[in-house]
Amino acid sequence: TRLCMNMEQLSMEEREVLRLISQHLHERGFRMSLEILQKESGRKFNPDTMIKKTGELQAALDEYSAAEKQKESIAASVEHLFEPGKGEHANELWCSFDDLTGGVNVLAVQLIETGALAFGASKAVVGTAQLPLPLSASTPPPTPISTSHMVCKGAVLALDFHPINPNLLLCGSMDRISFLLDLEKPEDSLIQKFENHTKYVTRVQWTLSGKYFVTGSYDKTVCVYRALHYVSSDKSLYELAQKLDFKGTIEALTCSKETDSFVVGVRNDYRLHCFDISSGSAMKTREINMNASGDDYVSFTAMHISFSPDGKYLLVSTDRDRLIMYIWETGKQVANFYGATNDEYSQPRHCWDPSGKYIYGTSQDKSICVWEIRSQSIVQRLEGHTGTVVSNTTRKSTCIYS
Secondary structure, eight states, X not given: OOOOOOGGGSOHHHHHHHHHHHHHXXXXXXXXXXXXXXXXXXXXXXXXXXXXXXXXXXXXXXXXXXXXXXXXXXXHXXXXXXXXXTTOSXXXXXXXXXXXXXXXOEEEEEEOXXXXXXXXXXXXXXXXXXXXXXXXXXXXXXXXXXXXXXXXXXXXXXXXXXXXXXXXXXXXXTTSOEEEEETTOTTSOEEEEEOOOSSOEEEEEEOXXXXXXXXXXXXXXXXXXXXXXXXXXXXXXXXXXXXXXXXXXXXXXXXXXXXXXXXXXXXXXXXXXXXXXXXXXXXXXXXXXXXTTOOOOOOOOEEEEEEOTTSSEEEEEESSSEEEEEETTTOOEEEEEEOOOOOTTOOOOEEEOTXXXXXXXXXXXXXXXXXXXXXXXXXEXXXXXXXXXXXXXXXXXXXXXX
16 A cells, blocks of 8 residues: 655645655656655656756755855864863853833943943933942842933933943934933033934944944944044044945944944845944945855844954854854854844844853843854853843953843
């Protein structure tokens, strides 16, 4: 007795596999084998209508073989580049500042070496606080007193401290504006407001020197600002220098740790766009193809980009359950990190361990995944939040998640 497959129950992928095998048997002249396959599968093969191009199965196998070799090459290269982590990473919930935000949803967080903590939140809130230094490993600090800065009318989506002056905070908001705050003047902290975007300002970043900053928006533009007659960070005002147009919304933006340059990630784009601004005008220097094969197929979007602590590597969080690492100098893909859950509707974020041997990435299951870079494997999942984690940052041995 022969059992025939119910073709209605086969997935599109299974039907395609049967077509490729049937085509291969037909092209090789294996007629008896093809007849048996047709009988047992219940699927008739018509070469006049079902052959798209010759040698499809062999081409697919060759492509798979090349991809596997590439994976082996990538794994070998990252093992050569990174030392083992030895388990020295954030591994437990140390403290929770439950009352810091006044009950509003936190959307962005920044912590710097001085202990200055800033968070952007819903209801147009920018909050700042000072953690007591030095921090004790044995005694968690009490919840610090926060100061609220009410400048805009929309939720605050992005923050960045000035690289030289920790009292200067750059912010981006859902009401299309970006603005500068002087944290030494809590009663009158607004320095400047910029209204050059027409939709959400999703990213803000200072360049290395602090003479420039860049903002990205859902209006598909990046605005580049420069200091007017730069004297020092606390005595300068800024002006719009340039507006760059892209074909998609701006999802990711980061600045180099070595020069006044920046990298832009755009939705539905397989490239990262690299610019240098040291001359006072943003000049495009190159594009990094995020696909290891070098093709132009778009299978994911770069949602968050950052440089490694030593500035040699670029890490990209995607909206497809995957983080990818590139060598900054060459643009070569050297590592992939899987295990987090982040789909096309997610807003994944990551940060580097200060040692440069681990990375921390958000996941839609409310956890933080800890990857060892050398092994590209998850070594721990950090828990503590009851809602989706939307931002994270590190300072030496301290990790902050919101």
